[in-house]
Amino acid sequence: TRTETTHYFGAGPALLPTSVIKQAAEDLIEYQGSGLGLGEISHRSAPAVAVVDNTKSNIKQLLNVPETHEVFFLQSGGTGEFAAVAYNMLAAFAKKTGKKGKADYIVTGTWSQKAAEEAKRLGVDVNIVVNGKKSSPTGKYDRIPEPETWNAFGSAEDTAYVYYCDNETVNGVEFPYVPKVPEGVELVADMSSNVLSREVDVSKFGVIFAGVQKNIGIAGVAVVIIKKLLLEKPSDEELTALNIPLAPIVFDFPTLVKNNSLYNTLPIFNLHVVYLTTKLLLDNGGLEVQEAVSNKKAEKLYATLDSVPEGVFNLLVEKNSRSRMNIVFTVIGGGKEKEFLDGAKAKGMTGLSGHRSVGGIRISNYNAVSEESIDYVCSWIKEFAS
Numbered sequence: 001t002r003t004e005t006t007h008y009f010g011a012g013p014a015l016l017p018t019s020v021i022k023q024a025a026e027d028l029i030e031y032q033g034s035g036l037g038l039g040e041i042s043h044r045s046a047p048a049v050a051v052v053d054n055t056k057s058n059i060k061q062l063l064n065v066p067e068t069h070e071v072f073f074l075q076s077g078g079t080g081e082f083a084a085v086a087y088n089m090l091a092a093f094a095k096k097t098g099k100k101g102k103a104d105y106i107v108t109g110t111w112s113q114k115a116a117e118e119a120k121r122l123g124v125d126v127n128i129v130v131n132g133k134k135s136s137p138t139g140k141y142d143r144i145p146e147p148e149t150w151n152a153f154g155s156a157e158d159t160a161y162v163y164y165c166d167n168e169t170v171n172g173v174e175f176p177y178v179p180k181v182p183e184g185v186e187l188v189a190d191m192s193s194n195v196l197s198r199e200v201d202v203s204k205f206g207v208i209f210a211g212v213q214k215n216i217g218i219a220g221v222a223v224v225i226i227k228k229l230l231l232e233k234p235s236d237e238e239l240t241a242l243n244i245p246l247a248p249i250v251f252d253f254p255t256l257v258k259n260n261s262l263y264n265t266l267p268i269f270n271l272h273v274v275y276l277t278t279k280l281l282l283d284n285g286g287l288e289v290q291e292a293v294s295n296k297k298a299e300k301l302y303a304t305l306d307s308v309p310e311g312v313f314n315l316l317v318e319k320n321s322r323s324r325m326n327i328v329f330t331v332i333g334g335g336k337e338k339e340f341l342d343g344a345k346a347k348g349m350t351g352l353s354g355h356r357s358v359g360g361i362r363i364s365n366y367n368a369v370s371e372e373s374i375d376y377v378c379s380w381i382k383e384f385a386s
């Protein structure tokens with residue numbers, strides 16, 4: 001039964017606040033007494049435009065988005081953004097310099113690796129500044145290597161952007177800082193799995209994007225925050241002459257912003273879920289409060305796991321790179337992992353299996369996971385260990 005304290009730890013699509021889902025369910029059936037549900041009205045109608053504007057406004061408030069930046073939405077998921085940022089950042093760089101730029105990728109896990117591969121596929125000259133797997137003695141993505149060991153970044157003269165993933169959902173590696181890039185080089189961040197879990201200085205970024213289906217919504221929308229200066233681009237003819245691939249129009253950031261995210265059909269119901277989630281965050285005191293709550297829950301989990309005597313669990317990630325959102329570990333001993341998962345399930349806890357590519361256990365600590373759920377899983381961890 002769905003309750004206020006459903007103990008679900010899936011990594012995404014993920015748990016959302018029960019109050020949000022209940023309200024969304026009502027609005028799917030009928031929105032504001034109109035006789036129609038939110039999935040049925042035109043994306044260009046006044047109530048739909050209000051959903052776009054109000055969600056944008058909530059995100060601007062929550063993240064203190066400065067006047068220099070714009071917020072918009074599109075159907076692309078996180079993976080679509082791997083391509084979209086490549087096209088759009090090359091175009092913006094060409095506008096500024098008349099050249100086709102290169103791109104630096106900081107690879108610290110599965111998702112930044114996929115983003116680098118996608119950029120390469122699309123013809124971007126990709127420089128891997130660091131690969132967390134290659135520079136780890138374990139051969140796994142289990143750390144953010146010390147910045148002193150990274151290869152040099154390109155310069156503002158030849159590099160369109162530096163890319164990184166703020167929280168690697170599969171590997172449980174999260175940046176505790178914003179990478180420092182050379183003056184004049186734009187920074188692009190994938191925040192799909194930790195967006196709105198902590199405060200962010202948006203002014204440091206050229207682009208922040210997030211598929212919404214983990215922390216703030218249901219699958220179907222991505223949020224993009226972009227520096228307005230990056231919305232200038234050369235003509236299609238000029239881009240083609242420079243051998244820069246043209247963005248499909250649905251991924252063309254300037255077109256999307258010009259049309260208030262409504263160039264083509266936006267899934268308004270899905271965006272409304274983001275509106276409800278962001279409203280709840282604002283009502284609860286904003287990101288300062290959410291960050292404290294997220295940190296407290298993550299600290300409880302790691303403290304519990306660290307307190308278990310050796311030989312029971314294997315915590316996979318170096319302490320200074322541990323994700324607050326996705327806590328990953330393995331259970332030592334044949335059949336023990338299944339025993340852990342089965343025992344959890346019998347107590348009403350689900351969504352704890354690690355990503356199929358890495359196995360093990362993954363506890364996702366997104367915004368909607370209550371402290372009560374974290375306490376509950378912590379008590380199971382202790383009981384299992386003993």
Ligand code: PLP
Binds near residue numbers: 012167169190
């Ligand atoms: N980036 C991160 C950090 C993710 O966790 C995911 C999905 O899990 C993606 C990108 C890909 O998102 P999508 O499945 O919406 O394409």
